[in-house]
Amino acid sequence: MQHLIARHPYAIALVAGAVSATGFAPLNLWPLTLLMLALWIAMVMQAQSRKAAFLTGWLFGLGHFIVGLNWIAKAFTFQAAMPEWLGYVAVVLLSLYLAVFPALAALGAYWIGKDRPGTFVLAIAGMWIITEWLRSWLFSGFIWNPLGVIALPLGRMADLSMFAGSYGLSALLFAGAGGLWLLCRKRWKPAFPLIVIFAGLALIPHPRTTPVSLKQPLITVVQPNIGQQDKWKAGYEEQNLAKLAELTLREDDSPRIIFWPEAAIPDYLETGYPARYYYGRPPEFVRQQLGGLMKPGDMLVLGALKLEFDEAEGRAIGARNSVFAMDADQELQGRYDKAHLVPYGEYLPMRPLLSAIGLSRLAPGDFDFWPGPGARSIDLGTFGKAGIQVCYEIIFSGQVADREDRPDFIFNPSNDAWFGNWGPPQHLAQARLRAIEEGLPVIRSTPTGISAVIDANGTIRASIPMGQAGRIDSRLPQANAPTLFARYGNILSLGLALILLLSAIAIRVRAR
Template sequence: LIVNRRAYAAIVLVIVLLVYSIAPAKLDRHRLDPQAYVRIVQPNLPEEAKPTADYAEANFQALARLSGKPNPSHPRLILWPEGAIRFPVEDGYPRYVYDLMGSAQTARIRMASLLGDHDAILTGTQGMYFDKRTENMTAATNSIAVIGPDAQLHGRYDKAHLVPYGEYLPMRPVLEAIGLSRLVPGDVDFIPGPGPRTMAIPGFGKVGMLICYEVIFSGHVIDPGNRPDFIFNPSNDAWFGTLGPPAHLAQARLRAIEEGLSIVRATPTGISAIIDPDGTIRQSIPMGRAGAIEGPVMRGAPTLFSHLGNSMALIVSAILLICAIAIRRLAR
């Protein structure tokens, strides 16, 4: 009887430790940087608007207005949504690109004019690739650009998990030959980046980058060799009706809990949010509303899942199976 009681106690202890290990990360209520804030901008311009020059300008004006004024008391990391700007921010493209869409330097100067000396902007943008001989566009990237107060491009992240039939046409040569290339708008595919990336943003720490639905891939949302301090997830959920945005936000909350990291989301039409490492939505902007939210990013801590990844499901299942077998034998 004493042996059975000790065995039961050991099993209960294992289960308690297991539950504790997978519980949401405890928050260190100290901010990552007491002086550093993120400011998330949601312009709420309809996605069905034609991407004309007038629309691109109206979109920029909305983003600029909601980005607010520099605050000498604390630096601001201003976060704009996926695809926020409709003009190039990189040099080196064929001249006709800038003739049609405007100067990249002018675009960066306009963005830098919104910043204080220690601010930065992370914005959704598009990278482009061209044939050197013909100057025809051959590929594009769905990207995040880092713009500093010096009007320079300080880094770019390219989306790795692309949406088939939305961002690229699988087996394009075959489908084009049978007339199905119209399944994807345009005749240029997006190409993937190398995967999760952590970028050091001076004054704001290390930022993990995930674009749109990249945040749904459990166990594949950070660079394991360079863990970020928090994750930036710009997205355009306007395509997904009224049911998609809440579901997408829920997935982001799960990733925050799994990794023990804050996630900040910027979307054009909602739901933009600051999510704490325990999954709590600290601030948000609802769907269909223009606005901005500003606040510090909370510090988390690595979780057991962040070390084990999706193999944790197998480990937990094995432990529970062993406990179940042990309990059954003890009950005989």
């Protein structure tokens, strides 16, 4: 093996990165991820120069992201203005950029600990935390599939995210991989504590469920199984509404919260727009239709669009991807506007240049979406407070709940119909990690799946598989007490990174 690595280091780094991504959903082959991380650690450690270490990290990241993000290519099949093959080009181009972050982690660890294996493991774990955190916000951020999400099937390991977030959890996976590598090198002394900690957390059973309180509100989660190809098709409005209605109507009169997906209806719910924008369906009529599906005391929480106008010209100049809460009296009780918008999906960067060469954003429409102000809670009266995170906003660790006005749960309406077969289970896994971090239940409603009720321990209480229409009738799981991470956020993750890096530097200095 050593001879093979010496002859083809960069090809093996690329393959190792690709195989490492099989630890994410839907394959969940986490032992392969640990083995590939251990192999990558060995390769970076043996690099002959900083340039070689950086390139080894970059190629590993390239393979890792191309495989893990393959679902992005599916989104291009729904956009007639762009060729389908462009989706695969987009996956590669995005991966070329994202691979810079593992490369920086490799370079930093190599600089700090290239001469001492134990020091190197501490350094790579700390650097990975920092680079994942950077990936979450640099250039608007794209932190899909943080490494820590692989820990969900491993006993109580994912509970570490309550204290150090998902980025800190990623460092623990490096501790396990580093322990394997040190064992292979017969470095028993530094390997032993790493293996014991990792194995201990992985083997301790997790009490995954909490008792259901009859005092908690009743909820209904609707999944209509409306595919992306039918969502905005002319003439399908009533047919799609009929699917939602059929799954919403019920016999009992107990008040409940009804959850519909992102952009569940094409109609506008707010009054005050010029009449031509309502296309003959004024908001009063639409609200009356929706109200007819509700029982007294119900609350409907659904995705819909909001328009922004140039008041002087009286024309729409932007839109917001919003979530509205409407009571049984057809009154709007709150609105949340999506803050983390998808580049090229909900808005087109450098629009004058890119539109001139024929590119458009993936979501249909004539103008771009505008971002909202960020996490906030909506008061639903007797049902408590809802934190809203639309679609992929739920992936941003530490940004999903208003710390000054803590919600009782998080609602994550999404449209995963874009995401192929790999995207939805990965999305669900990241929502589970947010539930553990914040100590809050997460409710997901999507058009085609996977819709789910997730309790505050990250356990899936109920779900509807991909490609099926259905509804979930349940009680809203209780929130846990605020976790340490819920109080302080990613300052804890970065604090752990600082401790790891300072420890590595201190060991290096002492050895000299």
